[in-house]
Each structure stands twice: as structure tokens, then as C-alpha cells.
Amino acid sequence: MLTVDMVRAGARRHRDRVAIRYRDQSLTFRQVDELANRLANALIGSGVEAGERVGLLIGNGPWTVPLDFACLKARACRVPLNARLSADEHARMLADAGVRTLVYESALAGRAAELAERLDGLRAIGLGGARTGDPDLLERARSASVADPRLPARPDDVILALYTSGTTGTLKAAQHTQASYAAIVSNILTNLLSPGRDDVMLHAAPLIHASGTFVLPFWLRGAQAAVLDGFDPETYLAAISRYGVTHANLVPTMLQMLLATGGARERPGRLRSVIYGASPMPRPVIEKAMRAWGPIFTQYYGQTEAPLCLSVLAAEDHVGPDAPLGSCGQPSVDAEIRLVDERGAEVAPGQPGEVTVRAPFAMAGYLDAPELNAATFLGDGWLRTRDVARMDERGFLYLVDRTSDMIVSGAYNVYPREVEDALHTHPAVAECAVVGAPDERWVEAVVAFVVRRPGAAVTGTELAEHVRVRLAGYKVPKRVEFVPAIPKSGVGKILRRELRDPLWAGAGRAR
Structure with missing residues (x-):
């Protein structure tokens, strides 16, 4: 069965x-499907051709899922844009993917206008509240x-080109097809959860990320998706009771923020399953969560190139004297895992x-990146993850390190070199190095040396603001340390670990 x-x-x-x-809105399966049909016909009527890449600059809302389904039915390839990224990053993605049509929501009309001015031939289409002179897809859908x-x-x-800087720091689009995305749905239903018709999953994280992959599995089973504009701890807890939520998908930062509220001292409402992933979970946090809500937590490990779960740490594996809480679980039943050396x-x-x-469920490859694809695929269908791990005698996988120095801050990937490049454009900076430090809220915080x-005279605040105008907010250093020199190896390579290890000393978890 294909995704559509x-x-x-x-x-x-x-x-x-x-x-x-x-x-306060509710849409039935029939209403969502009919709206998706109208939107698909409106896209086709607007000149979107089969196989064309369509940029989506939208947040969570009532039209998010119908628009995704509409792109499937119009045979368009979705290119979602994270609204938190900078205009430079958006422009690079759109140009790289050859996007000619950008669909935007009213709250992001200003960014859409800026992108339309910067990119020749880019056509911006509003999704309700279009700017003067731009067509409105919702209006066209009403008569479609x-x-x-x-x-x-x-x-x-190819139905999805999802940009990630992954572990290489270079923006690139992982491509998923009708077949591979259908396999993602099967992977979730086989390894993570089995929803029934009375189940409800709450979505507060952007649906363009991992949260959105749960929509279609629940859709197939007749279950509901309750969608929030964004994440706020108090609003989230209230929504669990309001919508009768049974399943939640959280990143560690979100769970930490929920546990910090008074209303999270016991399991809320009908909630019976919490799935977490996307970044490392500090052991004290998951232990506190289980004391408050019970053994309802399941961890997954995956990446954009092979979502959603390469391995799973089931709820049952979280309890008992031998509970491997430091593990990311055992390989999924539909995934073959091998640990290899530098020669493969x-x-x-x-x-x-x-x-x-x-x-x-692995990607079909990166968009227009033959050299990167050659370095990523080992042959015979095997995909490199650039994560280093070991496996114990019970088959539990333990992530040891990354082959890069990527920082995961609030479940967003931050590549040090990208931040360093931005810092180096300031005239007062001679040298710099960026690492991740432990953070109670974000799990890892970006720190610049x-x-x-x-x-030269410059403050840390000035450098942070210098980065902020060039990169997304979550990539801005939370702290700037001024040092006399950056440690390097004999061949001049920056020794990040010498900067990073003292920051993690006593944090209760190695980085």
C-alpha cells in the first residue's frame, strides 16, 4: 500500500x-479528506505539476494535515520549512530544492514576502489571509x-524532501517516497504503538518534525489527532484532559518543563503512553517522570534519514533492577542494524x-547530492547514521558518541561549524570553537569559546546578537567564554572534547 x-x-x-x-474545531475523516481533495485540485489548478516540489511555510493548525494530504493527492513533493530558521536558511532550501511555489500561513506572510523578493520566479500562495496580490489557496479550494x-x-x-543539517552540518534534503513513507507508518504501528478508535494523540511540537509522523498511523486506525499551536506546559496539561488524550510524543526538554509544573505531580487524565526521543534523555529526568506518571514511557531512536525508530526501549524495559535506562533500546523488528568500523x-x-x-523506511537519498549519497550509502541498501554505539549481550543499543560534534538543543540539531562560521564574520573574533553544555531546560546548550x-573589544551579548541575525534562534550561543587560546591537536584540529568535558563533569551523564 502506498502512502496516498x-x-x-x-x-x-x-x-x-x-x-x-x-x-474548538473538530473535523471528521470525511471533512479532512474532502478538504484535502479540494486543496489538491486547487494546487493542480494553480499550475502545480506532478513531481513538483512545493514549499510549505506553515505551523500547526486545522489546515496542516489536510494540506499534507492534498500534496499527496496532487503528486507534489512537500518541502516543509521550519519557521524558526532564518530567511537566509529558508532561501537556501528553496533555491536548492528548485521550489517554484511556496504556500504560507498568514502569520508568516512577512517572511514569504521577503523570500519572494529574494528568489526569482518564486510564487507565494497564502493559506488564508494572503497578502494583497497573492492568491489564497483556501479561497480557491472553496470552488474547487x-x-x-x-x-x-x-x-x-518522492513525496517529502525534509531538510536537515543532521550530523554533517550541511543543509540537505532527505527524500522519502510513497513506499518509504508507508513503511514509516508500518514501522510505528509495529514497534511503538497500536492505537484504537478511542485513542487521541496530542501534537504540540511542529507537525513537520517527528510528531507529524504519528498522524497517519492514528488516521489508519480511526483515532484522533489533537493539535496545539505550540508547546506551553500549562496549556499542554490542560489539553490532555480537555481532549481525552491517551498518547503523547515528547522530547526531553518538553518533559522536563512539564515536570516542573505543579500540575504534573501525577499522571494527567486518560494518558497511558508517552513516547520520547529526538535527543538524549537525562536519567534523573526519566526516573522522576516514572515516579510521577508510572511506567508509561517508550523511547525511540531514529533520524530524518531513517525515521521513526531504528530501535525501541519499550515501557517494560524501563522498570526493574536491570532496566537499561541508558540504552536507546533494541533494534526494531523491521530494521537490520550493524555496527561497523571506519572500513565498513x-x-x-x-x-x-x-x-x-x-x-x-530508509530515505531514497539526499536531493541532488551524489557525493554525499556515495559517502552515506555503503551498498546493498545499508545506510550510515554517523552515530557510534555499542550493543550488549541482550541486544540493547547504547549510543556512545557521534562521529561529528553535533549539539542537540531542545531536540533541534545545531552543528558547531555553522555557528563558528557566523562568529568568524565578526571583526573582533580571531578564533572560536562551539560545543554543547548540559542545560536543565534544553538538555544541551550552545556554548562558544x-x-x-x-x-578588539566585544562582549558575549554582542556576539550572540551577531549570530542571531544570521542563524535561527536556537543556534545562538547561550553563553560565550573568552579564552586566550583554542586547544588544538598537533595537526591543528580543534580539540572540542577538551573544551566540552569540563562542562559535563558531574552532570550525571557523559557527552
Whole structure:
């Protein structure tokens, strides 16, 4: 079954049940499907061709899921843009992907206008509240046909180009097809959860990220998606009771913030399952969470190139004297995992090696990046993750380190070199190095070590603001330390670990 067929199957099976709840609105499966048909026909009528890449600059809302389904039915490839990124980053993504049509929500009309001015040939289309002179997709959908366009689809049709800086620091788009995304849905249903018709998952994280991958599995089973504009601890806890939420997907930062509120001292409402991932979970946090809410937590490990779960630490594995809480779980039943050395040969049992995976849900490759694809794929379907791990005798996987120095701050990937490049554009900076430090709220915080040029005067606040106008806010250093020199190896390579290890000393977890 292809991904678009899953959309049709869910609509056919559960027509008059509620599928999506947003604020005080409810949409049934029939209403979502019919709106997706109208939006698909409006996209086609606006000149979007089969296989064309369409940029999406939208947040969470009542139209997010119908628009995703509409792109499937129009045979368009979605290129979601994280609203938190800078205009420079958005422009690079759109230009790199060859996007000609950008759909934006009213709250992001200003950014859409800026991008339309910067990129020749980019057509901006509003999704309600369009700027003067721009077409409005919702208005066009009202007069469009409600019939499914039924365009023929193939398993290798690319339906999603999701940009990530991953572990290499270079923005690149991981491509997923009709077949691989359908395998992602099956992967979730097989390894993580099995929702029923009375279940509800709460979505507060952006649906363009991991949270959005849970929509279609719940859709297939006739369950609901309750969508919030964003994450606020008090609002989130209230929504669990308001919508009768049974399942939640949280990153460690969100869980930490919830536990800090008085209302999270006991399990809220009907909640019976919490799935977490995207960044390392500090052991004290998960232990506190289990004391408050019970053994309802399941961890997954995956990446944009092979979502959602390469391995799973089930709820049952979180309890008992031998609970491997430092592990990211055992390999998923539909994923083959090998740990290899730098030559691609399997390492001895118990030894650390790079995680490689072969699975039906792995990406088809990076967009227009033949050299990177050659370095990422080992042949015979095996994909490098650039994560280093070891596996114990019970088959539990333990992440040891990354082959890069990527920082995961609030579940967002920050690559030090990108921040360093921004810092180096300031005339007062002679040298710099960026690392991650432990942080109670964000798990990891970006810290910059800077050597000033002789005679230059600059403050940490000034440097942070200098970065802020060039990169997304979560990439801005939370702290700037001025040092006389940056430690280097004999060949001049920056020794980040010498800067990072003292920051993590006593943190209760190695980095």
C-alpha cells in the first residue's frame, strides 16, 4: 500500500468519526479528506505539476494535515520549512530544492514576502489571509472540485524532501517516497504503538518534525489527532484532559518543563503512553517522570534519514533492577542494524562501532547530492547514521558518541561549524570553537569559546546578537567564554572534547 492509499483507506473506513481537533474545531475523516481533495485540485489548478516540489511555510493548525494530504493527492513533493530558521536558511532550501511555489500561513506572510523578493520566479500562495496580490489557496479550494483527483502514483515517487543539517552540518534534503513513507507508518504501528478508535494523540511540537509522523498511523486506525499551536506546559496539561488524550510524543526538554509544573505531580487524565526521543534523555529526568506518571514511557531512536525508530526501549524495559535506562533500546523488528568500523567491517561483539541500518523506511537519498549519497550509502541498501554505539549481550543499543560534534538543543540539531562560521564574520573574533553544555531546560546548550583579536573589544551579548541575525534562534550561543587560546591537536584540529568535558563533569551523564 502506498502512502496516498493509506490516506484514502482511513477516510473510507472512518468517515464520520472525528479525526482532528484544534482549539474548538473538530473535523471528521470525511471533512479532512474532502478538504484535502479540494486543496489538491486547487494546487493542480494553480499550475502545480506532478513531481513538483512545493514549499510549505506553515505551523500547526486545522489546515496542516489536510494540506499534507492534498500534496499527496496532487503528486507534489512537500518541502516543509521550519519557521524558526532564518530567511537566509529558508532561501537556501528553496533555491536548492528548485521550489517554484511556496504556500504560507498568514502569520508568516512577512517572511514569504521577503523570500519572494529574494528568489526569482518564486510564487507565494497564502493559506488564508494572503497578502494583497497573492492568491489564497483556501479561497480557491472553496470552488474547487471535491472529487479526489486520483492521479496515478508510483512507489518511487518522492513525496517529502525534509531538510536537515543532521550530523554533517550541511543543509540537505532527505527524500522519502510513497513506499518509504508507508513503511514509516508500518514501522510505528509495529514497534511503538497500536492505537484504537478511542485513542487521541496530542501534537504540540511542529507537525513537520517527528510528531507529524504519528498522524497517519492514528488516521489508519480511526483515532484522533489533537493539535496545539505550540508547546506551553500549562496549556499542554490542560489539553490532555480537555481532549481525552491517551498518547503523547515528547522530547526531553518538553518533559522536563512539564515536570516542573505543579500540575504534573501525577499522571494527567486518560494518558497511558508517552513516547520520547529526538535527543538524549537525562536519567534523573526519566526516573522522576516514572515516579510521577508510572511506567508509561517508550523511547525511540531514529533520524530524518531513517525515521521513526531504528530501535525501541519499550515501557517494560524501563522498570526493574536491570532496566537499561541508558540504552536507546533494541533494534526494531523491521530494521537490520550493524555496527561497523571506519572500513565498513562489522566490529566485535560489545565493541563500539558506527550504526548502520538497512530498512524499508530508509530515505531514497539526499536531493541532488551524489557525493554525499556515495559517502552515506555503503551498498546493498545499508545506510550510515554517523552515530557510534555499542550493543550488549541482550541486544540493547547504547549510543556512545557521534562521529561529528553535533549539539542537540531542545531536540533541534545545531552543528558547531555553522555557528563558528557566523562568529568568524565578526571583526573582533580571531578564533572560536562551539560545543554543547548540559542545560536543565534544553538538555544541551550552545556554548562558544572565543579568542578576541588583539586590541578588539566585544562582549558575549554582542556576539550572540551577531549570530542571531544570521542563524535561527536556537543556534545562538547561550553563553560565550573568552579564552586566550583554542586547544588544538598537533595537526591543528580543534580539540572540542577538551573544551566540552569540563562542562559535563558531574552532570550525571557523559557527552
